[in-house]
Amino acid sequence: MSSTPTAEQKPSSSDQATTERTEDINNAVIRLAGNSQKGIQTIGGLLAKLAGRSAQEVMTYMTIPSTISGGASIFQVRIGSGEVLTPGDEADFLVAFYQDSYENHINNLREGGVCLYDNDHVEPDLTDKRFIFVGVPMTSTTIEAIGGSARDRGKNIFVLGLITNLFDLQRDKLVHIIETQFKNKHESVLRNAMLAFDAGYAYQLGDIFNRSYEFEPGKAQSDGRITTDGNTALTYGLLAAGVRYGAGYPITPWSSIMEQLRSELPKYGGIFVQSEDELAAVSTAIGFAYSGHLAITGSSGPGLSLKMEAMGYASMAELPLIVINVQRGGPSTGLPTSVEQSDLMQAIYGSHGDTPRVVIAPKDVEDCYYIAIEAGRIAREFSTPVVVLTDQALSSRIEAFPEPDVSGVISPELDLEPRGEDFKPYPFDAETKHAPPGTRMTGNKYPVVTGLEHDEWGHPTSSPEIHQKMTDRRREKHKRMAASLPLPEIHGEKEGEILLIGWGSTWGPIREAVNVARESGHAVSAIHLRHIHPMPDGIDGIMDAFKRVLVIEMNDEGMYGYGQLATLLRARYADDKIKSLTKCDGLNFQIRQIIAGIENSSD
Amino acid sequence: MSTAAPAEPEKLTKKSLLSDHPTWCPACGDFAVLAAFFKVLEKLQIPHEKICTLAGIGCASRFPYFVNSHGLHFIHGRVLPLAMGVSLSRPDVHVFAFGGDGDGFSIGGNHLEHCARKNPNLTYVIMDNFVYGLTKKQTSPTSPIGFQSKTDPGGAIDRPVNPMKKLVSSGASFIARTHAAQVKHMMEMFERAIKHPGFSVVEVLSECVIFYKGAFDNANPRKGGEFELIEEKSWDNSPEDDERHDVTNEADAYAIADIQYPGKFGVFYQNERPSKNTLEQQLIDASQEKTAGADARELLKNRFALMK
Ligand SMILES: Cc1ncc(C[n+]2csc(CCOP(=O)(O)OP(=O)(O)O)c2C)c(N)n1
Ligand code: SF4
Numbered sequence: 083m084s085s086t087p088t089a090e091q092k093p094s095s096s097d098q099a100t101t102e103r104t105e106d107i108n109n110a111v112i113r114l115a116g117n118s119q120k121g122i123q124t125i126g127g128l129l130a131k132l133a134g135r136s137a138q139e140v141m142t143y144m145t146i147p148s149t150i151s152g153g154a155s156i157f158q159v160r161i162g163s164g165e166v167l168t169p170g171d172e173a174d175f176l177v178a179f180y181q182d183s184y185e186n187h188i189n190n191l192r193e194g195g196v197c198l199y200d201n202d203h204v205e206p207d208l209t210d211k212r213f214i215f216v217g218v219p220m221t222s223t224t225i226e227a228i229g230g231s232a233r234d235r236g237k238n239i240f241v242l243g244l245i246t247n248l249f250d251l252q253r254d255k256l257v258h259i260i261e262t263q264f265k266n267k268h269e270s271v272l273r274n275a276m277l278a279f280d281a282g283y284a285y286q287l288g289d290i291f292n293r294s295y296e297f298e299p300g301k302a303q304s305d306g307r308i309t310t311d312g313n314t315a316l317t318y319g320l321l322a323a324g325v326r327y328g329a330g331y332p333i334t335p336w337s338s339i340m341e342q343l344r345s346e347l348p349k350y351g352g353i354f355v356q357s358e359d360e361l362a363a364v365s366t367a368i369g370f371a372y373s374g375h376l377a378i379t380g381s382s383g384p385g386l387s388l389k390m391e392a393m394g395y396a397s398m399a400e401l402p403l404i405v406i407n408v409q410r411g412g413p414s415t416g417l418p419t420s421v422e423q424s425d426l427m428q429a430i431y432g433s434h435g436d437t438p439r440v441v442i443a444p445k446d447v448e449d450c451y452y453i454a455i456e457a458g459r460i461a462r463e464f465s466t467p468v469v470v471l472t473d474q475a476l477s478s479r480i481e482a483f484p485e486p487d488v489s490g491v492i493s494p495e496l497d498l499e500p501r502g503e504d505f506k507p508y509p510f511d512a513e514t515k516h517a518p519p520g521t522r523m524t525g526n527k528y529p530v531v532t533g534l535e536h537d538e539w540g541h542p543t544s545s546p547e548i549h550q551k552m553t554d555r556r557r558e559k560h561k562r563m564a565a566s567l568p569l570p571e572i573h574g575e576k577e578g579e580i581l582l583i584g585w586g587s588t589w590g591p592i593r594e595a596v597n598v599a600r601e602s603g604h605a606v607s608a609i610h611l612r613h614i615h616p617m618p619d620g621i622d623g624i625m626d627a628f629k630r631v632l633v634i635e636m637n638d639e640g641m642y643g644y645g646q647l648a649t650l651l652r653a654r655y656a657d658d659k660i661k662s663l664t665k666c667d668g669l670n671f672q673i674r675q676i677i678a679g680i681e682n683s684s685d
Numbered sequence: 686m687s688t689a690a691p692a693e694p695e696k697l698t699k700k701s702l703l704s705d706h707p708t709w710c711p712a713c714g715d716f717a718v719l720a721a722f723f724k725v726l727e728k729l730q731i732p733h734e735k736i737c738t739l740a741g742i743g744c745a746s747r748f749p750y751f752v753n754s755h756g757l758h759f760i761h762g763r764v765l766p767l768a769m770g771v772s773l774s775r776p777d778v779h780v781f782a783f784g785g786d787g788d789g790f791s792i793g794g795n796h797l798e799h800c801a802r803k804n805p806n807l808t809y810v811i812m813d814n815f816v817y818g819l820t821k822k823q824t825s826p827t828s829p830i831g832f833q834s835k836t837d838p839g840g841a842i843d844r845p846v847n848p849m850k851k852l853v854s855s856g857a858s859f860i861a862r863t864h865a866a867q868v869k870h871m872m873e874m875f876e877r878a879i880k881h882p883g884f885s886v887v888e889v890l891s892e893c894v895i896f897y898k899g900a901f902d903n904a905n906p907r908k909g910g911e912f913e914l915i916e917e918k919s920w921d922n923s924p925e926d927d928e929r930h931d932v933t934n935e936a937d938a939y940a941i942a943d944i945q946y947p948g949k950f951g952v953f954y955q956n957e958r959p960s961k962n963t964l965e966q967q968l969i970d971a972s973q974e975k976t977a978g979a980d981a982r983e984l985l986k987n988r989f990a991l992m993k
């Protein structure tokens with residue numbers, strides 16, 4: 083795997099010579115394990131930012147403890163000179179701050195990997211010859227450096243200094259990033275951070291570990307890249323899409339989107355309402371939409387369920403609305419801080435009645451930004467609710483990507499153009515375009531938007547004929563939308579043995595698995611569905627060129643042996659060669675799990 | 686925002702406001718509520734296109750279909766959060782929300798609580814008939830103990846909600862109670878509610894002649910009852926004025942609400958405090974002052990710069 087340094091680069095205990103050796107590497111996975119989520123996040127975030135600025139690719143992965151404050155937490159950073167698609171199956175370096183960090187994570191270190199531990203707290207099993215152990219008195223050295231007690235934060239910055247030296251990272255750039263990060267804090271905070279950082283940077287590993295690393299120059303552009311997490315990217319995508327109004331209720335991992343919107347929207351002249359519950363939130367968002375704005379609401383699994391009745395209303399009344407769902411492990415409170423893709427069916431079908439629902443999903447952090455813009459386009463053009471299915475992994479992981487071009491960002495305008503006597507909100511021959519309140523109706527007939535079945539003018543009716551015709555109309559508009567969608571790109575050859583199909587955050591692992599499998603001679607390709615419902619036409623044409631199709635998703639195989647997207651694809655194409663690879667352990671797919679799935683699918 | 690209006694707006698009349706003929710049962714109390722609403726609008730001459738009537742689900746909630754204005758017939762119990770969205774994002778529009786007792790005090794009870802404390806600028810009229818009308822006679826949250834319904838054939842056993850007490854405790858800034866058979870009083874309450882900046886609520890006892898006939902007779906002089914008004918202070922320093930109700934006094938409002946049924950009618954409470962509309966606008970102004978009025982593109986670019 084590309085994360086594994088080649089044989090001659092492998093540090094091994096036997097060649098710990100006295101002369102310092104620098105190894106060129108193109109890829110490193112560093113796992114930080116400790117008890118302070120905040121502290122670990124700080125150094126992980128700083129490292130990611132540095133990589134983003136240094137033409138390296140970067141991806142992070144973080145677990146959030148389910149306890150309220152603190153608790154065991156990890157932050158994994160993968161930095162690479164080439165394409166980085168996953169946070170890495172195994173770590174090359176483990177930084178263990180406490181005994182339990184060491185015990186819980188040592189088996190995630192690859193053989194030959196380096197365990198850097200705080201020997202003030204950790205007593206590793208030094209007879210374990212699989213790994214190289216490097217003990218550093220992190221706690222006491224930090225206390226020495228900044229005086230007083232070494233809180234977790236200080237130790238983390240100390241380790242950051244250590245890592246900076248070990249990997250020959252660009253110290254000046256990093257110091258600048260730290261300074262910016264602590265800009266608004268009390269000056270003593272920055273001073274202590276720098277003392278800890280310098281102590282770590284100057285710490286001589288010499289006697290115990292005579293080795294340092296240097297990354298090969300990165301291939302990514304170093305200028306104009308931004309480094310951020312998925313929820314933040316999505317937030318700014320919404321703002322770029324022209325969203326100015328929204329409402330929500332807190333729930334992990336959705337909350338950080340609403341928190342950011344609450345402070346950002348007023349700058350744009352907008353409003354975000356923290357509602358009393360999700361039913362109120364979606365209702366307020368529908369109020370915004372009816373008023374003529376592009377509005378959003380959002381939540382995670384259980385909260386999405388609460389919004390369903392009103393989402394059915396938005397489908398029936400044909401109001402534009404963006405609904406964000408940051409998926410987490412379910413059902414019920416489930417695994418609130420773990421990743422899962424089990425809300426697909428809920429997103430598509432989770433309401434009463436026949437309500438065709440648009441569901442789209444971002445593939446990585448960068449795409450969180452663009453998916454919001456796409457959601458806005460569809461909602462406006464087709465006057466319909468659009469669900470964006472992102473997930474816990476994307477919400478918090480950090481990636482670097484080119485700064486989005488904002489020249490195309492349009493400021494939303496309220497359309498209060500007077501409407502004539504012939505105004506029909508639900509015409510059979512055109513898309514719905516409502517007349518928001520404040521619009522003069524020159525024929526003096528004012529429209530009432532309703533959830534009852536209605537005719538073209540919006541008048542309630544229970545005519546069997548009209549219910550059928552209007553049901554057709556709502557369905558057909560989604561088919562028109564589907565027909566306008568681009569076919570997904572094929573990663574790999576256009577024909578071969580096996581086609582992998584994924585959606586959402588499995589994009590990276592699937593792509594990397596394809597690369598690995600192709601290198602070892604398998605004729606594997608992959609497509610990724612960004613528009614899941616409706617899906618673009620013509621996927622059958624792509625599948626035809628492969629002997630087998632394997633749909634990969636993080637949800638359960640269900641009663642009949644197929645994951646949620648696999649079930650949809652089988653329903654649409656009635657093709658028995660569509661198989662399913664699913665898992666439900668709250669963790670991202672590892673490359674080797676996908677490779678194993680490919681190998682097993684042949685029998 | 687708005688484009689050139691084609692012709693001189695017409696004067697607002699009952700005729701121009703009348704939409705389809707209401708489908709309520711003949712003699713339903715809700716007809717009188719509609720008539721009073723038309724008259725007040727006519728008096729206030731609100732620009733026709735700026736009137737917006739919203740409702741949840743129920744007999745009372747069919748209101749928007751019977752008013753020729755911009756309107757939306759929503760889902761059961763959620764009209765207030767919907768109306769908040771309209772009010773906050775469209776300060777140019779006059780927002781009216783209508784509904785029944787089930788819609789407002791039961792399924793929407795929590796929304797009423799929070800809308801009241803948040804105080805958005807809108808008027809909410811609850812047509813309280815002490816029963817579920819549309820679904821044909823189940824116990825409602827205001828049905829008195831002993832009321833025989835399809836869900837309580839032996840008589841209701843659960844203590845009913847006291848709407849005025851609920852509203853006072855949740856912090857609504859204008860709270861009034863009236864009776865559908867008292868058209869003039871109803872109009873006065875509506876007018877004052879509409880003119881109140883912030884969240885104004887009027888509970889109208891509106892008889893369901895099919896499922897709870899005679900429910901409000903004992904507050905109707907024509908049926909031998911007594912329609913007792915709250916006397917408000919006129920602040921004239923007269924000795925009589927001491928006895929009158931100070932509408933800004935929460936504790937007194939609460940005490941009046943405790944008077945045994947049919948109780949009193951009029952304004953229980955009124956106090957001006959900044960509406961949510963005002964507070965949100967202050968937030969916008971303060972934020973935009975800090976960013977020196979930067980437009981969306983600049984704001985995004987500045988933010989991206991911090992992510993580098
Ligand atoms: C979610 C939901 N639950 C239940 C109903 C059924 N329902 C419609 S109206 C209503 C009660 C109406 O009572 P009220 O609000 O007092 O209005 P009224 O008909 O008496 O004017 C009920 C239970 C519904 N439409 N939606
Ligand atoms: S059922 Fe009752 S509330 Fe409903 S319309 Fe008839 S009289 Fe009015």
Ligand SMILES: [Mg+2]
Nearest residue numbers: 785786816817
């Ligand atoms: Mg009722």
